[in-house]
Amino acid sequence: MVGASPDLRQQLSQTPPLWPRTAGRDSPIRGVILIGGDIDAIAGLLVLRERQAFTIYAPGRLLDILAANPVFGVLDPAVVRRVEVRPMEPVACGCGLTLTLLPMPGKVPLYLESRNDVGPEAEPTYAALLRSGGRGMIVAPACADITGEVLEQLRQADVVLFDGTLFTDDEMIVAGLGKKTGRRMGHVSISGPDGTLARLADIPARRILLHINNSNPILLRDSPERRAVEAAGFEVAYDGMEIRL
Numbered sequence: 001m002v003g004a005s006p007d008l009r010q011q012l013s014q015t016p017p018l019w020p021r022t023a024g025r026d027s028p029i030r031g032v033i034l035i036g037g038d039i040d041a042i043a044g045l046l047v048l049r050e051r052q053a054f055t056i057y058a059p060g061r062l063l064d065i066l067a068a069n070p071v072f073g074v075l076d077p078a079v080v081r082r083v084e085v086r087p088m089e090p091v092a093c094g095c096g097l098t099l100t101l102l103p104m105p106g107k108v109p110l111y112l113e114s115r116n117d118v119g120p121e122a123e124p125t126y127a128a129l130l131r132s133g134g135r136g137m138i139v140a141p142a143c144a145d146i147t148g149e150v151l152e153q154l155r156q157a158d159v160v161l162f163d164g165t166l167f168t169d170d171e172m173i174v175a176g177l178g179k180k181t182g183r184r185m186g187h188v189s190i191s192g193p194d195g196t197l198a199r200l201a202d203i204p205a206r207r208i209l210l211h212i213n214n215s216n217p218i219l220l221r222d223s224p225e226r227r228a229v230e231a232a233g234f235e236v237a238y239d240g241m242e243i244r245l
Contacts, residue, residue: 002033002128002139008044027052031093034058035126037065037109049074055081057093100129102153105145107186135245141211144186146199157205163187164209167216167225175215197232210237
């Protein structure tokens with residue numbers, strides 16, 4: 001698994017391959033990769049607390065966040081391993097998969113912000129590059145800026161699941177849902193000259209937008225924004241989506 005969102009229990013109940021395989025407590029989940037420290041990326045770990053063996057793979061910064069909060073102590077260290085993964089260093093994580101963490105421009109988690117935080121910060125946001133059988137997939141649900149380095153990293157994969165949080169940078173402000181721009185929240189917008197559609201136009205990978213905010217009009221199948229996304233060759237992720245490499 002990549003990330004552990006608060007709705008993880010619902011995701012598990014809707015996904016038969018993740019159901020118990022034997023009588024009693026059981027889970028086929030063998031590993032969880034953490035690539036961000038926000039609540040929507042780690043809170044789901046608490047759903048996996050029933051003394052089932054699995055491994056958490058994460059950069060040291062995110063392991064420190066877990067260690068600093070005693071609530072995550074419910075993940076018994078006797079059965080739940082915590083493995084530090086250094087960015088840009090491939091690590092075998094079981095099931096024939098190799099994981100590489102790719103640094104992404106981002107910001108600190110909301111609960112760690114101070115009043116003086118005014119812009120994106122490099123840590124602790126990452127993308128996960130997973131390789132198996134000569135094929136690769138990148139999962140990057142948060143990226144504040146598509147730099148040249150980010151583009152080079154995305155070119156490594158056959159499939160890229162990329163930050164589709166907001167269509168426009170001021171979307172939350174215009175909708176009256178918040179006071180921050182998308183970039184301030186650590187998310188590049190889909191539209192605009194520096195947005196996802198423009199910047200990722202030439203990468204050869206299959207491109208899928210995920211982590212979509214409920215204010216984003218691309219969720220509406222008949223919206224002009226959805227048509228623009230599809231016309232540009234992007235897909236919109238949905239619950240239960242399966243991708244075969």
